[in-house]
Amino acid sequence: MDDGGPTTVGDWFGTWFWAGDYDVAREVLQRGTAALLAVAFVVVVRQWRPLLGARGLTPAAVVVGRSSWRDAPSVLRWRGSDGFVVSLAWGGVGLSCLLVAGLPQRGAWWVTTLAFLALWVVYLSVVNVGGRFYGFGWESLLCEVSFLVAFLGSAGGSAAPPLLVLLLARWCLFRVELGAGLIKVRGDRAWRDLTALDYHHETQPLPGPFSWHAHRAPRWWHRVEVAGNHVTQLVVPFAFFAPQPAASVAGAVVVVTQLWLVATGNFAWLNWLTIVLGAALVSDGSWAWVGERLGVVPAPGAATGVPDVAGGPGGPSSLVVVALGAAALLLVLSYRPARNLVARRQLMNASFDPLRLVNAYGAFGTVSRRRDEVVVEGSVAATPGSGDWVEYAFRGKPGDVHRRPPQVAPYHLRLDWQMWFLALGSPGTRWFEVLLLRLLEGDASTLRLLGADPFAGVAPRWVRARLFRYRFSTRTERRASGAWWVRHELAVLVDPVDLARLRSLLGPVA
Structure with missing residues (x-):
């Protein structure tokens, strides 16, 4: 006799395992990450041969010969010809674009999971043999987020994303922001006396179209910039785990500050991926609140492909098991990155596992004066x-x-x-x-x-x-x-x- 009780493992987890108010966050995370993966693979297509190919400036074969599979796992250790790498990259571009369009997400949850895991394996393989030309913190960040979003389920395969995976995305953003804030105040005195932005806009690696204007802004504005940076990176991250609407407000702060960095510099996809993580803090209810005031709230299930924000919390039992396993692995690997945040000798942009699943982040611990x-x-x-x-x-x-x-x-x-x-x-x-x-x-x-x-x-x-x-x-x-x-x-x-x-x-x- 059916008494109306739970009938699957997914139902048993019910109210706490599934985040019923974060369907938009899932779309932002998955489609945003896929878009940046597409950019990253286009870079491989265009730059692999001259930088890392057989006649490149630093051939990947040399990097492979100086490392082991255990230290730097990569499918390119088995086959690493230029043509093969470029073909893999083109495949990455195509699959990423499909995910941006939301096509795999219309199927069962595992279709989306396998798609993102395939992209993660290929891009990790490139990064691990890329040497100095891939020695940037945002490479590890893209690897970490690509793996993480694979376990968010999909609009067609589960009614809501797993809450644990969303919390791990917040933990990732927490390390990005707090790690960057701590490395600054522990490093260069210019961050502590609020003079860092007197120099940074001019001396950063690749200034952008508005960097000259930002540099020529009044000095009091530079002090405001640095103070605002400290608040955003040292205080706001603790609100990532606060109840709504505080978390949504914190996410909005991250998005706004990162957009300022986009406008004043060129840091590959670091700022854009941080914007994706920040926007994912915003609940469906908060999006609806903003949309109502702007008069642009779409009808449920509109052509955008974004699910109805009122979607129910249930989901398949198999996704519960897989998501719990992934979450357990990431939590175990979080110990060393967490300890690094409180260490006196904090490491910046460090990976503690060869799969780059949970990393330490930071930027500009020192500021060039010239x-x-x-x-x-x-x-x-x-x-x-x-x-x-x-x-x-x-x-x-x-x-x-x-x-x-x-x-x-x-x-x-x-x-x-x-x-x-x-x-x-x-x-x-x-x-x-x-x-x-x-x-x-x-x-x-x-x-x-x-x-x-x-x-x-x-x-x-x-x-x-x-x-x-x-x-x-x-x-x-x-x-x-x-x-x-x-x-x-x-x-x-x-x-x-x-x-x-x-x-x-x-x-x-x-």
């Missing part, structure tokens, strides 16, 4: 004089003082970032020497990493590199010359060198 740039030049003259050199223009990093800094994020210009580290004096410069070699060879794949080929396909006879000190122009200088930057030469980093000489210096190169 900006130096490496300028690469070539010449087709037999014996070049001072007027025979032509500068290579990079896609994102400062070069021509009259070019306004471009907006490139969420796309990731990996070579441009390494050029910033090079100017800071980072160790290990063989990749840069190989870059000069490829320019002397007129290598088409390498030239596509740059903004333009100044020699129109003709290989130069000579290349050289000079070090310049850059600063943003003042308002007066900008009005007079139209220049966004002012620069002066500090030193010759690499004397003029031709192809034969550089080959002899480098030795065997693919």
Whole structure:
């Protein structure tokens, strides 16, 4: 006799396991993460061969030879040809776009789960053999979030997302924000005396179109920026786990502050993925409240594909078991990242497991006070004089003082970032020497990493590199010359060198 009681494991968990007020949050997390995965795989398609391919600046095969499967698991250890990697990346682009469109989410929950896990495996495989060109905190963050959202179920396969998985997404955002806040106040004095933004907009790796304006803002505004940063990263994260509407308000604060960072810099998909995590804090009820006041509340089940916010909490028993298993694994792996937050010697952007499932995050523990740039030049003259050199223009990093800094994020210009580290004096410069070699060879794949080929396909006879000190122009200088930057030469980093000489210096190169 049916007494109306629970009939499945999912029903037994009922009210506490399923988050009935977070259907929109699931859509934001899954579709937003998929969109950024699509961008990340496009970067692999366009940059793998010149950076990490067989003739790349740092071939992935070298990284593979210096590490083990246990330390850096990757399917590319079995097969890592350039064509295979690019084909995998194209597959990642296609599958990511399907998830953005919401097509796998219309089926059973496990279809969505397998799709995200496949993307996680492929992207983790790339990151783990990517060496210096993939040594960024947002690579681990994308891996972590890609794995996490795989266990949120789907609109077609479960009526509501598992609450534990949503809480783990908040735990991820908590580490991103609090980790960044703590590394700042523990690191550079400029964050403590509120002067960090006097420098940061000018000296950050890749300034954006509005960085000049942000830098030229009044100093009192820079103090407000730093103080606001401290509140957002050191106080607001504790509200992520508060009842609604406090959590929704905290999420909105994260979104607004990250949008300011998007407007004033280029940090690949770091800010956008943080925005996705922040928006997922907002409950369906809060979205409805905002929509009512804006007069844009859609009808339930509208063409957007976002489920009805009144959806019930139940779900399949199999998803309960799988989600509990994933949550248990992530909670166990959270011990070291949690301890890192309270450690005196906090690690920044560290992974404690080779699968990059629960990581430590942080950014700009120190702030550069000056900006130096490496300028690469070539010449087709037999014996070049001072007027025979032509500068290579990079896609994102400062070069021509009259070019306004471009907006490139969420796309990731990996070579441009390494050029910033090079100017800071980072160790290990063989990749840069190989870059000069490829320019002397007129290598088409390498030239596509740059903004333009100044020699129109003709290989130069000579290349050289000079070090310049850059600063943003003042308002007066900008009005007079139209220049966004002012620069002066500090030193010759690499004397003029031709192809034969550089080959002899480098030795065997693919």
